[in-house]
Amino acid sequence: MLRGIGASSGVAIGIARVIKKTSEVEKVLIKDTQKEIERLEKAIELAKKEIEDLKVSSKENIGEKGAEIFEAHLMILEDVEFIGAIKEKINTEFINAEYAVKLTSDEFAQIFINMDNDYFKERAADIKDIGNRIINILLGKNNNSMSSIKESCIIVAHDITPSETAQMNKDLVLGMAANLGGKTSHAAILARTLEIPAVLGLGNITEVVKDGDLLILDGDNGLVLINPSQETISVYKEKQEKILLEKRELLKYKDVEIKNKLGRKVEIAANIGNPFEVDIALKYGAEGIGLFRTEFLYMDKTSMPTENEQFEAYKYVLEKMKDRLVIIRTLDIGGDKNLPYLNLEKEMNPFLGLRAIRLCLNKRDIFKTQLRALLRAGLYGNLGIMFPMISSLEELKEAKNILKEVERELEAEGVEYSKDYKVGIMIETPSSAIISDILAKEVDFFSIGTNDLIQYTLAVDRMNQNVSYLYNPNHPAILRLIKTVIDNAHKEGIWVGMCGEMAADVNMLNTLLEFGIDELSVSPPMILKLKKSSGQAS
Amino acid sequence: MVEAKIKINSQTGLHARPASLLVKEANKFKSNICLVKHDKEYNAKSIMSVMSMGATFGDEIIIRASGEDENEALNSLKSIIEALKD
Numbered sequence: 089m090l091r092g093i094g095a096s097s098g099v100a101i102g103i104a105r106v107i108k109k110t111s112e113v114e115k116v117l118i119k120d121t122q123k124e125i126e127r128l129e130k131a132i133e134l135a136k137k138e139i140e141d142l143k144v145s146s147k148e149n150i151g152e153k154g155a156e157i158f159e160a161h162l163m164i165l166e167d168v169e170f171i172g173a174i175k176e177k178i179n180t181e182f183i184n185a186e187y188a189v190k191l192t193s194d195e196f197a198q199i200f201i202n203m204d205n206d207y208f209k210e211r212a213a214d215i216k217d218i219g220n221r222i223i224n225i226l227l228g229k230n231n232n233s234m235s236s237i238k239e240s241c242i243i244v245a246h247d248i249t250p251s252e253t254a255q256m257n258k259d260l261v262l263g264m265a266a267n268l269g270g271k272t273s274h275a276a277i278l279a280r281t282l283e284i285p286a287v288l289g290l291g292n293i294t295e296v297v298k299d300g301d302l303l304i305l306d307g308d309n310g311l312v313l314i315n316p317s318q319e320t321i322s323v324y325k326e327k328q329e330k331i332l333l334e335k336r337e338l339l340k341y342k343d344v345e346i347k348n349k350l351g352r353k354v355e356i357a358a359n360i361g362n363p364f365e366v367d368i369a370l371k372y373g374a375e376g377i378g379l380f381r382t383e384f385l386y387m388d389k390t391s392m393p394t395e396n397e398q399f400e401a402y403k404y405v406l407e408k409m410k411d412r413l414v415i416i417r418t419l420d421i422g423g424d425k426n427l428p429y430l431n432l433e434k435e436m437n438p439f440l441g442l443r444a445i446r447l448c449l450n451k452r453d454i455f456k457t458q459l460r461a462l463l464r465a466g467l468y469g470n471l472g473i474m475f476p477m478i479s480s481l482e483e484l485k486e487a488k489n490i491l492k493e494v495e496r497e498l499e500a501e502g503v504e505y506s507k508d509y510k511v512g513i514m515i516e517t518p519s520s521a522i523i524s525d526i527l528a529k530e531v532d533f534f535s536i537g538t539n540d541l542i543q544y545t546l547a548v549d550r551m552n553q554n555v556s557y558l559y560n561p562n563h564p565a566i567l568r569l570i571k572t573v574i575d576n577a578h579k580e581g582i583w584v585g586m587c588g589e590m591a592a593d594v595n596m597l598n599t600l601l602e603f604g605i606d607e608l609s610v611s612p613p614m615i616l617k618l619k620k621s622s623g624q625a626s
Numbered sequence: 627m628v629e630a631k632i633k634i635n636s637q638t639g640l641h642a643r644p645a646s647l648l649v650k651e652a653n654k655f656k657s658n659i660c661l662v663k664h665d666k667e668y669n670a671k672s673i674m675s676v677m678s679m680g681a682t683f684g685d686e687i688i689i690r691a692s693g694e695d696e697n698e699a700l701n702s703l704k705s706i707i708e709a710l711k712d
Contacts, residue, residue, distance in 0.1 A: 160642050160673075163649075169672035199678045207641060208680055215674075391683050392637035429683075457637075 092290035093270050094310035096279035099328040100263030101321065104301040105241035106294055113223055116184040124178045128185040131225040136165055138221065160211075164218050170196060186226045193219025205390040217249055237261070242303045246294050248275035258282055263305040265293050265312050279307075280368070287312050338616035342373040346608075346622040348601045355607040356615055357413075359587055363404045368612040370408065373619075377414040378535065378609020379474075379587040380405060382458070383421060390429050392454060398461035406469025415472035415512065415535065415585075415609075418458055420444045439543070444477035449486055459494040466506025473509060474535060479517040484530055514587075516540035521569040528580035535609070536573060538588025542566055561590050567599070574603045585609055594621035627692040628700050629662075636710035639682035642673075644710050649673045651706055657693025659703065670703065 118124050143158040164170060170192065177188040193215050200212040237243075240260050247268040261284060269275045269288035279286035285307030297303065297314055304313040304324050313320060346354040357378030358369035369377065385393040385401060406414050421427055422443025430451070435441035448455035462473055475487050488511065498505045515521050516537035524534065542561055543550060550559040560566075570586075577584045585607030590596050592610040594617065600608070601622075610618060636644060652659050652670040659670040661679060663686075669675040670689070681687055689707070691699040 160646075163646055163673045167672050167674045169669055169675045196674055196678075203678070203680050205680055205682070208677065211642075211677065391639050391641075394636075394638050394643075397638075453637075 089314070090287075090290050090293055090296065090312040092265070092287040092293075092310050092312065094286075094307050095269065095271050095276035095288045096264075096284060096286035097307045098263075098283070098285035098331060099307065099324050100242055100285040100303075100305040101324055101328065102240055102242045102262040102303060104244050104297050104299060104303045105237060106297060106299050107243060107245040113186045113190045113227075114184075115187045117182050118178075118184055119182065121179050121182060124185050124188075125175055127226065128174060128178065128189070128222075131185070131222050132165055132171065134225050135218070135221050136162060138225075139165070160214060161218055164215065170215075186223050189219050189222045189226070207390065213247070213249060242305060244293055244297050244303075248278075258284075263303075263307070264288075265290055265297075265303070265305060267291055267294055278364075280365075283368070338620060341616050341619040341623060344619040344623055346601070346619065348604050348606065350604050352604075352606065354601065354605060355413075355585070356618060357415075357585070357607055357609040358612045358615060359609050360405070360612070363401050365612060366405045366408045369615075372612045372615040374412075374612060374615055376412045376607070376609075377405060377409060377416075378585050378607055380414060380416045382417060382419055383425060386419060386421060386427055387425070392429070392457070395457050395461045395464075398458060399465050402462060402465035402471075403468045406465055406471060409469055411470050413470045413472050413510070415474050415510075415533075416462060417474045417476055417514070418445070418462075419448055419454065420476040422447050439549075445475050445483060445487060446477065449483065449490075452490065455490060456494055456497075459491055460498065460503075460505075463494060463498060463505040463509070464503065466509045467504060471506055471509040472512055472533065474512045474514060476514045476537070477516060477540070478513045478527070479519045481523065481526055481530070484513060484527060488530065515573050515584075516544070516588075518545045518569065521545075521573050524573045525576040525579065528577050528582055531582065533583050533585065534573060534577050535585040535587045535607075536570060536590075538566075538570075538586060538590035541569065541588070542590075545569060561593065561596065570600075571603050574605060578604065583607065592618065594618065597621060627690065628696050629688050629690040630700055630704055631686060631688050632704060632707050634681050634683055634685045634687065634707065634710070637683050639685070640676060640679065642677065645673055645676045648703065648706055649676055651702055652699070655691070655693070655695050655699040655702075657691045657696045657699045659689070659691045659699050662688040662690060 139158050139161050173195070174188045174192045177183060177191060178185060197212040197215045200208050200215065203209060237257055237260050240262055242263045242265060243261055245266045248264060248266050263284055264275055264279055264286040266275060266288050267290055275288060276286060285305045287305050287307060287310050290312060293312060302315050304316055304321070306313070306324070346356060348354050355375045357376040358372070358374035359379040359381070360366055360369055360377055361381040362384050366377065385398055402416060422432070422438060422441060426432060432442065442450060462471065465471065473491070475484065478484050491511070495505065510532040512531050512533035512535060513520065513527065514537045515524060515534050518541070520527060521541065528534070538561065542559060545565055546558055546560070546563060548555050548558045550556045574584045583606035586600065586605055587609040591608040592614040597618065608618065634640065640648070649671060660667045661670050661676065663679050663681060668679045689700055689703050
């Protein structure tokens, strides 16, 4: 049994298909360097053709974003330094092209691995990918090992790279296991989107497992069982059946409509933290996106995302959701989430410090770049912009002024942008809940962020084990605040949603419907569970 | 030989996209062109070389060109880096 990181939940039982990527390359001394260089040049031309094809199939299988990576691959194949270094090795060391490519791609990859910037570090994998491609062509080997899969199997690989997933026939892949990778790696996100189990970060599974071994992947517990006993298989088969039945059973509730006590239909929307997840949200019948967290654009990086990078991410989700509302929350950083490249001062009380909207008002360039991207993307769907952590009227007015300023700038530059969007705020500080009657006059909607609202109202850090027992969503103070917010909003004719964990708590559902909540936004897999439990409630 | 000092004003630094813009432009000229950071030279006509420089926001780099069209090359690359904004 191997233990790794459960990156995508579920159980898969199937035959292993081990994807060998790196070909063994031997050093051979050659005499005719000119001939060797001609071989190399031919191989590079073929590699370019392969990548052009990959670009096309990737666009079809995963979309525009997935194809971008191959643009970079093409440039590497034309790079004077890279190709020059390979040729020089052939000319001066009299070695075969395969070995010269291997030495050069290893050298270049090492330069990138040593850089202390995650973005550049990742480029090392691209260079090795390219090197292997040329080597395989030189060796006359097939580069499309993933695409050669003809029967259902569990993929076992060293790492699952973008160029591999692009060729994968997704109907045949039962699960994925890899030496490398974690919860946020490319393979993990893909596996969750496709809803196939994945266990990653296994270290050496490619050495332990052989083609044809029977494997069980337990994505919930991060386990891989190799050639298990009949008994174990039947235990897992049962588990698999159960999961399948539950899923099928839940899908029955996809079209259930939940109504609040006012008889109004409650929107059941999805919280997402990555553009990919919009597909899962739709599959579960999300009626909108109630919270699109934008932090993923800023985290795990060493510098700010560009306006265009943001624009593409927002546009992707807006287009997918068509006319359904997509609420995108502006940068919510600070507190427990820091960005090293911002050089923020260490604070005594980060949760009471420079975070979320306060940070954005303090660093306007960052805020304005995001607002520009949002307004431009707004042309492609039904956009709602939401400010987090508002605690006073002045703050909200200032944020709205900056939004107007950005509009004027776009207008002056002649850039097209949306004029038809909604503006709302998170209600997550006690002060904003208490003055919600005043704030309601300024916005189109509220969304109650219960996690912070509870922590600030009850003065409890729920990560602190000594006091976490005081973290109680049922505290009368919390219920009163929520009721107040909903009543104040309805008096001003605006709607109120909830995007914190309480929204997904089936035990709270009745209370919230009783209060007259208009929207609940939860993680995609919770949508159906919520609909199911409402059926019992009504 | 001509050279000019310039500051990277783009928040994202010389990532793949801006680097490829720069490299494509550099390849239009006959002159040898390099970028210098911390006294180390990087070939401006190579995406790998430019990216391995790892230039990030606020870095000061030197553009150095030598050859028959060195002045045009210098001016054109300078304006590309200056125009890099997010």
